[in-house]
Amino acid sequence: MRTILVGALALCLATPTTAQEQSAEATLDALDARITRLEDLNQIERLQRAYGYFVDKGQWTHLSNLFADDATLEIGGKGIFVGRPRVLEYMQTAFGPDGASPGVLANHMQFQTVVNVSADGRRAWLRGRAFVMSNAGWGLPLYEDEFEKGDDGVWRISRLTGPFTMYTNWQGWGENALNNTWPDKFNPPPDLPPSTVYLTYPAYYIAPFHYPNPVTGEPFRPDVGTVGAYHRPPGTAEQVESLGLGRQADGTQAIALPPQE
Amino acid sequence: MTHLPNNPVRGELVEPRDAARRGAAIRASTSSARTAILAVLAFATAQPALAQNASPESRLADFRTRVERLEDQDQIELLQASYGYYFDKGLWTEVAQLFSADGRFEYGQRGVYIGRERIRRSLLLFGPEGLSPGRLNNHMQLQAIITVAPDGRTATARWQGMVMLAQPGVNGQWGVGVYENQYVKEAGVWKIASLHFYPMAQTDYDAGWMRGATQMDGPSALFPPDAPPTEVYRSYPSNYIPPFSYPHPVTGEPITLVQPRDDIAGRE
Numbered sequence: 001m002r003t004i005l006v007g008a009l010a011l012c013l014a015t016p017t018t019a020q021e022q023s024a025e026a027t028l029d030a031l032d033a034r035i036t037r038l039e040d041l042n043q044i045e046r047l048q049r050a051y052g053y054f055v056d057k058g059q060w061t062h063l064s065n066l067f068a069d070d071a072t073l074e075i076g077g078k079g080i081f082v083g084r085p086r087v088l089e090y091m092q093t094a095f096g097p098d099g100a101s102p103g104v105l106a107n108h109m110q111f112q113t114v115v116n117v118s119a120d121g122r123r124a125w126l127r128g129r130a131f132v133m134s135n136a137g138w139g140l141p142l143y144e145d146e147f148e149k150g151d152d153g154v155w156r157i158s159r160l161t162g163p164f165t166m167y168t169n170w171q172g173w174g175e176n177a178l179n180n181t182w183p184d185k186f187n188p189p190p191d192l193p194p195s196t197v198y199l200t201y202p203a204y205y206i207a208p209f210h211y212p213n214p215v216t217g218e219p220f221r222p223d224v225g226t227v228g229a230y231h232r233p234p235g236t237a238e239q240v241e242s243l244g245l246g247r248q249a250d251g252t253q254a255i256a257l258p259p260q261e
Numbered sequence: 262m263t264h265l266p267n268n269p270v271r272g273e274l275v276e277p278r279d280a281a282r283r284g285a286a287i288r289a290s291t292s293s294a295r296t297a298i299l300a301v302l303a304f305a306t307a308q309p310a311l312a313q314n315a316s317p318e319s320r321l322a323d324f325r326t327r328v329e330r331l332e333d334q335d336q337i338e339l340l341q342a343s344y345g346y347y348f349d350k351g352l353w354t355e356v357a358q359l360f361s362a363d364g365r366f367e368y369g370q371r372g373v374y375i376g377r378e379r380i381r382r383s384l385l386l387f388g389p390e391g392l393s394p395g396r397l398n399n400h401m402q403l404q405a406i407i408t409v410a411p412d413g414r415t416a417t418a419r420w421q422g423m424v425m426l427a428q429p430g431v432n433g434q435w436g437v438g439v440y441e442n443q444y445v446k447e448a449g450v451w452k453i454a455s456l457h458f459y460p461m462a463q464t465d466y467d468a469g470w471m472r473g474a475t476q477m478d479g480p481s482a483l484f485p486p487d488a489p490p491t492e493v494y495r496s497y498p499s500n501y502i503p504p505f506s507y508p509h510p511v512t513g514e515p516i517t518l519v520q521p522r523d524d525i526a527g528r529e
Contacts (some may be wrong), residue, residue, distance in 0.1 A: 005500050028320050035327050042334065043510070049404045053419065053439075065512050100500035101271035105462050105470055107437055109421045110404050133423070133437055135470045135497075153291050155513055210514045
């Protein structure tokens with residue numbers, strides 16, 4: 001890259017005609033955009049990792065300040081919270097006031113991020129995962145988050161979506177798997193119902209990808225004919241039977257049958 | 262801070278010295294740096310003719326600084342990952358060579374060892390060179406938040422450290438902790454100036470945290486440290502918060518903390 005820069009500079013200095021000045025200027029603009037994109041990718045990763053460190057230690061005010069004013073947050077099956085104040089209320093009501101309480105281990109370690117920035121550099125998306133190591137056991141939330149760069153040039157989380165893959169106690173997922181978080185399971189109630197419903201492990205649910213296959217460039221579309229939520233291991237009669245139950249248009253299945261009169 | 266792709270003047274007025282500050286501000290987001298940048302931007306917006314005349318040389322100097330900071334960050338990631346791979350296998354000589362001459366090594370409550378040779382010998386407290394049969398000593402280096410100083414000579418980083426341990430005749434152990442490290446670039450090479458691992462929790466593989474949390478080792482009597490622990494705390498079920506080396510990524514303010522009470526460490 002340095003060679004290219006020097007070349008562009010030499011060209012510009014040697015022949016300062018208008019056309020070539022514009023060409024050198026365009027080269028510099030393109031380089032600027034590429035460097036900015038790398039800086040943006042780093043900053044998005046940094047935000048997601050900082051979010052994880054704040055969760056680990058119950059730093060809810062610091063955590064909520066990572067969000068844009070009108071950001072939304074949806075974790076597990078609990079529904080959607082709208083706006084930064086509600087993000088803070090959710091955390092402080094559901095998990096206690098700010099601070100690291102004795103006896104609590106709540107590590108949400110942030111791994112395996114895939115970040116993409118929009119062409120205009122104002123929005124970005126991240127797929128990542130948390131490996132949860134807690135006093136209660138183990139967990140695997142996934143993330144499909146959105147970020148926006150404000151007029152002040154600062155990146156913020158504009159949407160956090162954290163569907164659960166698997167939660168279990170210390171016995172492990174071979175022995176024991178926990179349900180998804182239902183909207184009515186604990187306070188506060190969400191502003192909006194969940195964007196989709198699904199079951200956690202041993203059910204099979206694929207959170208939609210924000211980006212296409214990096215090699216083929218094709219978007220990934222879940223096969224709604226053979227995948228979806230079920231409540232028994234693959235291959236069992238109960239699982240096969242459950243494949244056809246209550247499936248929704250996007251291939252997911254409701255966590256319970258609709259209420260009967 | 263402050264890259265505004267839609268702003269035609271962005272990056273065109275900034276002199277190299279300011280560019281260095283701006284590059285750092287992207288990572289550090291200090292409020293003072295942000296104020297400076299906003300001032301520069303406001304000035305640029307007010308005088309677009311001047312911005313148009315920003316020389317290719319000054320733009321290249323800006324790019325060079327920003328690319329160097331990105332390269333610095335990559336190099337620190339490589340350095341710390343290598344530390345982990347060497348530490349896993351008891352390659353103590355390799356580990357010690359990653360430190361600067363006056364480098365500091367602090368693991369939990371064992372105290373501080375200072376200088377490469379002292380560090381190399383202290384690592385024998387974790388097992389013989391190359392470990393020994395049946396030992397597992399995995400110390401994973403994850404979730405980096407690296408902050409390179411504006412001048413590119415020093416850096417800090419926070420890491421998440423998952424730990425898996427085993428030795429013959431003893432059940433396996435799970436552990437987890439946080440690193441807050443300092444780095445220095447000497448003659449173009451990044452080295453560890455200070456490595457501080459804060460174990461947060463450790464337990465027997467079968468028991469789990471609720472039934473079997475174990476505590477950290479104290480200073481060795483056989484090979485005492487050069488300085489006592491810089492921070493006194495207990496691991497799980499206590500919940501100490503290793504102070505953050507970086508400012509808040511959005512507000513740019515220092516991350517203030519209230520430590521949990523601890524009657525032994527004397528925190529009320």
